[in-house]
Amino acid sequence: MYITQGLHRHLQRCPNATAIRYQGRGITYAEFGDRVARLAGALKGLGVTSGDRVAMLSLNSLRYIEYYQAVPWADAVLNPVNTRWSVTEIIYSLDDSGTTVLIVDDNFLAHASKIIETAKTLRVVIYAGDGETPTGMLNYEALIAEYAPVEDARRGGDELLGIFYTGGTTGFPKGVMLSHTNVCVSSMAIVMSGSCRPHERFLHAMPMFHLADFAAMTALFISGGTHVVLPSFLPQTVLETIATERVSEILLAPTMIQMLLDWRTNIPDTTSLDLSSLQTLGYGASPITPVLLDRARDTFPSAGFRQGYGMTELAPIATLLLPEYHSAEHHQSGKMHSAGQPAACVEVRIVDTEDREVPRGTVGEIAVRGANVMLGYWNKPEATAEVLRNGWMHTGDGGYMDDDGFVHVCDRLKDMIVSGGENIYSAEVETAIASHPAVAQVAVIGIPCDKWGETVHAVIIRKSGTTVTDEQVVSHCRDRIAGYKCPRSVEFRDSLPVSSIGKVLKTDLRAPFWEGRKRGVA
Structure with a gap:
């Protein structure tokens, strides 16, 4: 396998077709x-x-x-x-x-x-x-x-x-x-799942330095299609480009999806755009809340939704959640809110701290094996040995697998909050808070507590034109999750620190609270 193989194939079979x-x-x-x-x-x-x-x-x-x-x-x-x-x-x-x-x-x-x-x-x-x-x-x-x-x-x-x-x-x-x-194995798994099909018009709005976009790019070269390129993600430009270029597939991070939907809601001129060409909306790179996923499905009713879970070390695909699981039936079963099943040519298992596979439904660390697993970290043999053990890539993500092989990601293990001996998964708390109608975005972190070790702290961005108090947020959570998981403190901000693809940087949020204190994770 070599990365230019797809290009050679299409130079032979369709040299006059539009590539880009x-x-x-x-x-x-x-x-x-x-x-x-x-x-x-x-x-x-x-x-x-x-x-x-x-x-x-x-x-x-x-x-x-x-x-x-x-x-x-x-x-x-x-x-x-x-x-x-x-x-x-x-x-x-x-x-x-x-x-x-x-x-x-x-x-x-x-x-x-x-x-x-x-x-x-x-x-x-x-x-x-x-x-x-x-x-x-x-x-x-x-x-x-x-x-x-x-x-x-x-x-x-x-x-x-x-x-x-x-x-x-x-x-x-x-x-x-x-x-x-x-990279070829991951890209072929994308194609085998029904994405990046021949004659697709794929919109590159994710940054190209990010491996998720590169894997999609490679998949499209394998199958054949047209790369539609935007310099960067701007909600209005993305919507206009979908309409004018008749884009059929796009890959976005959840934060980008939210920005897209908010723009379409708040800017009347964009609601008349014809977005019917969009057949596939892929998402990944960070968790998506059920509320946001429902909004996206309502906004793009003709699109099939597809989630990819993985990391750079996995080139980057571990599991895929296909469009047929984005339905009312699988909303009820919980599968729509999973990370899907292992991708083609990939094995996934859930292990304990001794590297033993745990029973289905039990939370442990997600480990991955396959030809997609990295060669290692450049000039860092110790860091490589820490995560590549017995042929398995240890992701640092906590999750469980159900009886049908669907992987449910609970949290980054380093983001798990340990309060009074109880494990609290920030993603679960975020889902509860995000269902409040006044919440636009939320990030949950653990902050120091002399009595309990850590307590749950929520950082929230309100939706424009709405109000909500910390007491109302906590009350809303108590109706949805156990009391010990509810936030003990709430902070409202205008923005959250994010990465280049909109992933919330919880390290930055935690830093001022843990300054001068020792915490097991960064």
């Missing part, structure tokens, strides 16, 4: 393939050799998709950079991976001078913007024009495809080493 739609124009598979081969030629001409790391710091674009194909075509290794990082974190990832080439667009030129000045192994910086090329950089389009196309190295199998950095919230990030097989 970006900024109102289309590019065929033949045109795209030529640009990829020329960019690979340029990289080799600049001295990139087998296994060298090439980084990309950019918003979504046609050039980003070219990067994902051209780097392995040139027998090199990907290093997509998180666009939300500080310059210090970016430089760390470049130095840690020994990256020699960086491609940067207009949006991050302000970072470039400090990166060039400080990064230890960086030799070449390529400007992938549309303005005047900064001094000391090479021009992306000029390189493609100057260099002849080269043959694909067909780097593949268990060879290193890329180093995908995760985290950065608890110290410097870890580089996840993924092989071609890792």
